[in-house]
Amino acid sequence: xSGWMQHLTVAPIVLPLAVSALLLAFDERRxxxxxxxxxxxVGALIGIALTLLWQVSGAAGSGQAAGPHxxxxxxxxxxxxxxxxxxxxxxxxLLLASLLGFTAxxxxxxxxxxxxxxxxxxxxxxxxxxxxxxxxxxIFNLFVFFEVLLAASYGLVLHGAGMERTSASLHYIxxxxxxxxxxxxxxxxxxxxTGTLNMADLAERIPLVQAGDLALLESGAAILGTAFLVKSxxxxxxxxxxRTYAAAVPPVAALFxxxxxxxxxxxxxxxxxLFGDTSGGAAGFADNWLIGAGFATMLFGTIGILxxxxxxxxxxxxVLVSSGTLLAAIGIGGQALTAALLFYLxxxxxxxGALYLIIEPVERNTDEDDMIAGIAEPVFDxxxxxxxxxxxxxxxxxxxxxxxxxxxxxxxxxxxLLSGLPPLSGFxxxxxxxxxxxxxxxxxxxxxxxxxxxxxxxLATLIGLTRAGIDLLWTxxxxxxxRLSVIEVAPIGLLLATCxxxxxxxxxxxxxxxxxAGAIADRAAYVDAVRHAPxxxxxxx
Amino acid sequence: xxxxxxxxxxxxTASGLWLLFRPRTFQVVLGLSLLSYAVNLFIIxxxxxxxxxxxxxxxxxxxxxxxxADPVPQALVLTAIVISFATTxxxxxxxxxxxxxxxxxxxxxTEEDL
Numbered sequence: 001x002s003g004w005m006q007h008l009t010v011a012p013i014v015l016p017l018a019v020s021a022l023l024l025a026f027d028e029r030r031x032x033x034x035x036x037x038x039x040x041x042v043g044a045l046i047g048i049a050l051t052l053l054w055q056v057s058g059a060a061g062s063g064q065a066a067g068p069h070x071x072x073x074x075x076x077x078x079x080x081x082x083x084x085x086x087x088x089x090x091x092x093x094l095l096l097a098s099l100l101g102f103t104a105x106x107x108x109x110x111x112x113x114x115x116x117x118x119x120x121x122x123x124x125x126x127x128x129x130x131x132x133x134x135x136x137x138x139i140f141n142l143f144v145f146f147e148v149l150l151a152a153s154y155g156l157v158l159h160g161a162g163m164e165r166t167s168a169s170l171h172y173i174x175x176x177x178x179x180x181x182x183x184x185x186x187x188x189x190x191x192x193x194t195g196t197l198n199m200a201d202l203a204e205r206i207p208l209v210q211a212g213d214l215a216l217l218e219s220g221a222a223i224l225g226t227a228f229l230v231k232s233x234x235x236x237x238x239x240x241x242x243r244t245y246a247a248a249v250p251p252v253a254a255l256f257x258x259x260x261x262x263x264x265x266x267x268x269x270x271x272x273x274l275f276g277d278t279s280g281g282a283a284g285f286a287d288n289w290l291i292g293a294g295f296a297t298m299l300f301g302t303i304g305i306l307x308x309x310x311x312x313x314x315x316x317x318x319v320l321v322s323s324g325t326l327l328a329a330i331g332i333g334g335q336a337l338t339a340a341l342l343f344y345l346x347x348x349x350x351x352x353g354a355l356y357l358i359i360e361p362v363e364r365n366t367d368e369d370d371m372i373a374g375i376a377e378p379v380f381d382x383x384x385x386x387x388x389x390x391x392x393x394x395x396x397x398x399x400x401x402x403x404x405x406x407x408x409x410x411x412x413x414x415x416x417l418l419s420g421l422p423p424l425s426g427f428x429x430x431x432x433x434x435x436x437x438x439x440x441x442x443x444x445x446x447x448x449x450x451x452x453x454x455x456x457x458x459l460a461t462l463i464g465l466t467r468a469g470i471d472l473l474w475t476x477x478x479x480x481x482x483r484l485s486v487i488e489v490a491p492i493g494l495l496l497a498t499c500x501x502x503x504x505x506x507x508x509x510x511x512x513x514x515x516x517a518g519a520i521a522d523r524a525a526y527v528d529a530v531r532h533a534p535x536x537x538x539x540x541x
Numbered sequence: 542x543x544x545x546x547x548x549x550x551x552x553x554t555a556s557g558l559w560l561l562f563r564p565r566t567f568q569v570v571l572g573l574s575l576l577s578y579a580v581n582l583f584i585i586x587x588x589x590x591x592x593x594x595x596x597x598x599x600x601x602x603x604x605x606x607x608x609x610a611d612p613v614p615q616a617l618v619l620t621a622i623v624i625s626f627a628t629t630x631x632x633x634x635x636x637x638x639x640x641x642x643x644x645x646x647x648x649x650x651t652e653e654d655l
Contacts, residue, residue, distance in 0.1 A: 147624045151628065151631065163650065166635065166643075167643065169635055170566065173635060174561075174569055177628050180628070185580055191613065192587040
């Protein structure tokens, strides 16, 4: 790897950060410019993620070693400096985040980005934070990127203002600040027990931790884990999630679907890297807790879906079910199951993103008044130069005839995806999960419970969404159906097309997931890559 | 010194938690600030307590690490202070907005019936 290509690893963080800083310099009224710049940036992020994926999976051929790309920030050697590691898993998450980001941003152009100031800036900052959290190989740096993405998300939850949003975000911010403090306590305790913050270095040192310090290390890891579990919405720490997500504007909620997956990603990474089978006294730490908490979350989410009265609440509880399934599967472990859970992660995140986007146009038919009430009068005078005005809608795009047909089709697609019915990728994901569970070895009661919960939660999703669909789409409309612009339909279509690709290309995609699971299990390769990362200017061996 | 630090962390955490569970937004903000002070002290303690020891090693060759303070927790604390300061400022803005919109400083936006 030579020349500028070696800096590609840091580009997913630097690029959105730089562009969002640049956008701050422009006046709110130059909306077209902001839209073009931010869309181009997120498009470039997809390109970068694809290139990295191509390189990491070893398809690049000649002379390029497959495997993790390690980037030494400031050219400090690991473990003293901070490293960025682009391996199979982080590149997969990068691609997922940028895809979802692109569609959400596209959708926001229909009108949501005018509901408040500096939408594009915050959106790009959130993506920079997400990408950083996926790439970093240092737990304190992870904290910093978490704060970046959280700070941006605070602004985005507030986007559009209004009483409900302000009140929900007050809780959201408070909970996340407390969680960040837990994060810091956990990091400090792990540092006290091991003397390092680099993930690869931690993986090497944890087996050597003496029995006396093991309690300190494990309680540190437990506190750190609690912080991630709050972010991923585990029961009983998930009470904030469905309300906050319901209060956020649709494109923001769609992007938030990937934010819960950051917690899942970190738990997956750390539980394999730090607490795998060869980690000495700390091996298999907290696996049973993950399984139990995962079951409780799935159960809570399932009940929540059945009792939800609005579609946004159904979607919010589905996010919980998906988190719970993933956590329980991480707790059970095993390489085949990891591959299946990654496929499920991608499929369910894209599907729930599409659902969040489609909810608003579907519900627009029934309660147009509520929607307008959602965007309230400004709080601070200087900010709302371009605030949304009703009636402005008509300018954008062509209005599609047969709105209900399009919406209904998309809604059915989402329902099938989320509930895991054949033939879509949701079914393939659940089938792969259940198949991997049966092949996991002895089929214990725990595994039976998980399989039952996966099936029941799918059924509940089907019931919840069908009921809502009948209410919203089959009710004869008194007035003419609401308008729907191409800008709104295109991103939903794009997300659903991606899910369709997941289904059609399930073979190659699944083999990538298996390679990813292999790479996650191969701790030695990860540690080696970080420890022996060549510094720039040094002759490579 | 250890006991002083331990008491300080304990007192800050206890009062921070108590304030965090109060119904007024300003009390919550103060509670969060106290908690973050406690966490910052805790991070310093994670690097073992030393007085009068420099954290920076000079250029002249190998040195005895026992004579130096651990620089990493100090760097972590600096970062943590900045971040908690910034998020607290942001929370204050949301507090003001919530106060302006709802007309009450209750965390739920409505006064509970007593």
